[in-house]
Amino acid sequence: MRLAWREALLAFRRAPMLSALSVTTIAFSLFAFGLFGLVALNIRKALTEVEDRVEVRAFIVDGTTAEQTGAAIADVRAFPEVASVTMVTPEAALERARRELGEFKDVFDPGILPASLDVRLKEGFRDPATVKAVADRMKTYDFIDDVRYGEEWVQKLYRIRTLSTLAGMLLGLTFAAVAIIIIGSTIRMAVLARAREIAIMRLVGATDSFVRSPFLIEGALKGFLGGLLALLLAWSANAVIGRYVFRADFFDVRLSVLGVLAGALIGLLGSLLSVGRHLRDV
Numbered sequence: 001m002r003l004a005w006r007e008a009l010l011a012f013r014r015a016p017m018l019s020a021l022s023v024t025t026i027a028f029s030l031f032a033f034g035l036f037g038l039v040a041l042n043i044r045k046a047l048t049e050v051e052d053r054v055e056v057r058a059f060i061v062d063g064t065t066a067e068q069t070g071a072a073i074a075d076v077r078a079f080p081e082v083a084s085v086t087m088v089t090p091e092a093a094l095e096r097a098r099r100e101l102g103e104f105k106d107v108f109d110p111g112i113l114p115a116s117l118d119v120r121l122k123e124g125f126r127d128p129a130t131v132k133a134v135a136d137r138m139k140t141y142d143f144i145d146d147v148r149y150g151e152e153w154v155q156k157l158y159r160i161r162t163l164s165t166l167a168g169m170l171l172g173l174t175f176a177a178v179a180i181i182i183i184g185s186t187i188r189m190a191v192l193a194r195a196r197e198i199a200i201m202r203l204v205g206a207t208d209s210f211v212r213s214p215f216l217i218e219g220a221l222k223g224f225l226g227g228l229l230a231l232l233l234a235w236s237a238n239a240v241i242g243r244y245v246f247r248a249d250f251f252d253v254r255l256s257v258l259g260v261l262a263g264a265l266i267g268l269l270g271s272l273l274s275v276g277r278h279l280r281d282v
Contacts, residue, residue: 005217018189019222026226027233029182030263033175034234034251037259040168042248047161054126054157056119056135056149064115064143072141073117081125081134086118114145128155176262180270188274215275216268223267227260 060069069087076085088096093113119134131154135147201211231251238250251259 005214018193022189022222023225023229025182026222026263026267027229029175029178030226030230030259030266031233032178033172034230034259035237036168036171036175037255038234038238038248038250040164040172041251041255043164045249047157047164048123050157051123051126051161054121054131054149054154056121056131056138056147058117058119058135058138058141058147059145060115060117061143061145062114068143069115069117072143076117076119076138079134079137081121081130083120083122086120088116088118090115126154126158128158176266180266180273182270185270185274212272212275216271219267219271219274220264221267223270224260224264226267227263230263231256231259 073085073087076082090113093116097113117138119138121131121134125131128151131149132151135149138144139147198211235250238248241248
């Protein structure tokens with residue numbers, strides 16, 4: 001293993017320009033993947049913030065007693081999907097309507113809006129089926145006049161999230177495949193440059209694992225360095241966007257480390273495919 005590491009490091013010294021080109025190529029391919037990851041991360045954050053506004057609003061019939069309302073609040077809070085239940089009085093509903101719809105504040109007269117129970121759902125329970133199920137359960141109370149939750153809006157939001165997740169997985173796999181192909185090609189160039197050396201090693205009895213090991217280490221190192229450079233480029237791009245366009249979130253430490261390790265893994269896979277193909281042809 002020590003010899004394999006020495007040979008891998010010597011490969012950088014033997015062909016510094018080729019090594020630098022390989023690392024740069026890997027970095028830009030991973031940079032494109034990283035930019036897509038940033039876009040997906042911020043889209044997911046935006047959708048989560050919108051999902052936080054999903055709620056079920058049940059309007060209470062006039063004349064409902066405080067005991068009935070209190071019992072209903074206790075029951076609804078016990079639902080496993082429910083995060084919180086808020087009682088909104090007619091006065092509070094009027095104030096909120098005038099605040100949110102300021103241009104129509106003269107239209108809202110005192111007593112025009114009924115009291116309501118505003119139910120917020122837990123994360124993971126905001127899909128259309130779950131929201132509808134909670135709304136249907138609340139309709140069973142005799143003193144509930146109507147239940148609204150923006151059914152069409154919730155369905156569209158859920159479809160957008162589903163499509164964005166599927167598109168993210170597909171594009172992510174595509175970028176990863178492209179990166180593996182690029183890395184494999186760069187390692188292939190290094191393998192071809194040492195084709196005679198490999199042939200001699202095979203003639204003197206070197207095993208495939210002995211021949212393969214330096215190239216695998218070299219590919220992993222190039223992928224690791226390319227991942228670090230790609231992370232730096234992505235951070236710079238995010239900083240420029242945050243300064244001149246809008247503020248966007250960046251990867252946390254865990255995702256950053258995983259990204260660099262993913263670069264090393266992609267480099268390892270690219271080398272494995274390239275060297276394996278060459279050894280089969282020799």
